[in-house]
Amino acid sequence: MITFLQLVINGLALGAAYALVALGFVFIVNATGAVNFAHGDLVMAGGYAAVGLGSLAQIPAVYFLPLVAVIMFVLGVALALLAYFPLINRPPSTVFISTLLCGIILQNAFVVLFGPQAHAAPPLLKSGVAHFGEIEISVQAIGTMVVAAILIASQYLLFTRTQIGRRLRATAEDRQMAQAVGIPAFALIAATFGLGTALAGIAGALLANQFFVYPTGGIPLSVYAYIAVVIGGWGSIAGAVIGAMIISLFQVVVSAYVSYAAATGLLYVTLLLIFVVRPQGIFGERVQRRA
C-alpha cells in the first residue's frame, strides 16, 4: 500500500509538470484555435533558460523563475509574429506546419548553443527528500506541485473572472466579431502566445532539474500535451489538467504493475476508448470542433 501511495504521489508530481505543459498548449488553442506543435520545444527552451541562468547566478531556480517566464513570454510573442500572424487567414494546417518547423529550428538552435548533450537545471529550492511517514517526496516534486497549483488557479481565474479573460475567450470564439466590438484581438493573441509560452517555459525549468533537458526532449512533450487536451476536452482548462494527470499516472502507476511498453499501450487503448465513448473528451462540449 505504501508503495502504491508513493507511486501515486510521484505520478501526481510528474502530472503537475505535464499539466503546466498542457495548460500552455490549451491557452493558445483557446485564444487562436491554432495547434502549436512547437510547444514541447518551447518547454525545452524554458529548461535551457533555467540551465543558463542557473550556471550564471548559481542560485536556486525559484529566484529566477519569473525571469524565465519573462524571457519565454518574449519568445512566445516572437513565435506568434513569425509563425501565426503571417498565416492567420490560411487553413489551420498551415499554422500546424509552421509551428512544427519553428520547433525544428529551436531544436537545432539548442544544439548550436548548448551542445547535443543533456543538461540539468538547478532545483527550485534545494535538492533532497522530505519524509511523510514512510512516504518520500523530493523537495523538487513538492515545489513543482505548488507552482503548478498556483498557475492553474491563476489561469482559471484569468479566464473566468477577469475582463481580459473574457476578451480572450471572445477573440477565440470569433475574432472578426471581437474586433468589430472593439476588442484588440491581435494584441490579445500575441499576449496569449506569450502567456502560453511562459507556462511552457516554467514547466521546462521545473522538469529540467529532475528529468534533464536536451535538444529533442520536447518532441514527446508536444504529443503528451496534445493527448492531454484531447482526453480532457478540446479547449478545457480542467480537462487539460485531468488529461495530463491521466498520462502521468499511466506512466508511473500503471507501469509499476505491467511493463513500460504495456502501460504505454494501455494509455493509447484508453485514448481510443475515450474517442469512441466520449469523442468530445471528458470536459469537452459536444458542439466544439476538434482541430
Place this chain on the structure above:
Amino acid sequence: MKNSALSTSWRDGRQWRYGSAVMLGLSLVALSSGLARSADAYLPIVMPITGFLSVEGGSQRNGAVMALEHAPGGKTIDYPVFDTGTSATGAATALDKALSNGKPIAAAVSVFGTEMVAMMPVAAEYKVPLLTISGLAKITESDNPYIFRFLPNDREIKVAHARYVVEKLKKTKIALISDTTAYGQGGFALLKEDFTKLGVKPVYEDSSIAPDTKDMSPLLAKVKASGADAIVVHSVAAPMALIVKQAKAAGITLPIINSSSIVEPTATALFEPAELKDVCAETPSAPETRATPKIKEWADAYKTRFGLEPDGLALGQYDGVMMALTLIAKGAKTPEDLRAALQKETYEGVAMTYKSNGKGDLSHDAEIVCWDGTSRIPKVVEHYAGPDMVLK
C-alpha cells in the same frame, strides 16, 4: 526600340553577372579540387553529428580529427565531415557521397550499428576500408572484408560486464535492465546469455524502458520488490542517467553496473559526485582517468584541442584512424593495400595493442571503472583482455 535596347542591356548585365557567378563558382570548385589533390590522401569522416547520437558521434569525430591533424610521416590528409543524422538511409547516402567525392583510401565511420549495417554494402561496392568503433557484433560476422573495428564488439565487452558482476562483486540476484533502442536490446540479450553461462538467472528483467521515459520510480519499485542485490543496466545515456539519479534519490544503495554510455563526461556532468558512489561501468578504455603517462599525454592534448574531457569513444576512433595513417605513412597507397595491412599488422595504440582476429575486430580489451563518490572521474578497478572476454 529603346525599350528593346534597354532590355538587351539589362540582359547583357544579367548575363555578365551570371557569367561572373559561374566563373567564381568554377574557380572555387577548381580551388577546392586543387586543395583536395594537393593532399596525400582523402579520408572522409562519415558520422552522426546531429540527432540523438550526436554526443557519441561528436566524440568519435573529435578522435578522428585529432589523428588526422597529426598524420605521421608528414602526410597531409583531406578529411571532409559528412553528417549521417541517425538513420540508416542517411548513413548510406552520406557514405556514398563521401566515397564518390574523391579517391578515398578509407573512411572513418559511424558508431551507430544500424547505420553501419546500411553502410557495409557501400564499402563493399567501392572497395574502401571503413574504420569504426560501432559495437554491434554482427558487422564483423558477415564476411565483409572492409570493416575494421577499434572497440571490442558487444559480444566481448558484455562478457566483461557480466563477469565483473558475478565473479568480482559476487552478486547473484541481478536486476537486468535495458532501453528499447537496438543498442539496448542487443546488449540485454547478450548479458542475459552471459549471466546464464555464469550460472545466474536474473531475479528481475525489464527491457521495455523507452529512451524518453522520465519517471523511473515504478521500475525502481519493481527492482526493490524483486530482492535484487545489484542493478545491471545496458542503455543509452539519458535513461541510464535517470535510473542512477532517481535510484540514489530514492535511497537505493545497491551497486549499479552500467554500460559505457555513463562514462562519457557529458553524462557524468549530470551528477553530483556523491550520486555516483557505488556506480560502475564497462568501457573499452577510460582516458579521463589518465591511468598511464601515454594516456595522460593524449587526454591532456585532447582537452587542450577541444576543451572537453575525452572518453573511450574518442580514443578508440583516434587509435583506429592513427593506425590507418601509420600504415599509409609506411607505404599503403591504395584502399586494397590499406585493407591488407589492417588485416595483418599489429599496432601499439594509446589505449591498447590492436591486432585483427581475421574478421576485422582489432580491439580485445575492456575495463571496468567505478566511482567512489568523491569525484566525477572514475577509477579503473578491473581489466579484461583477449580470452577473458569469451565465455564457453
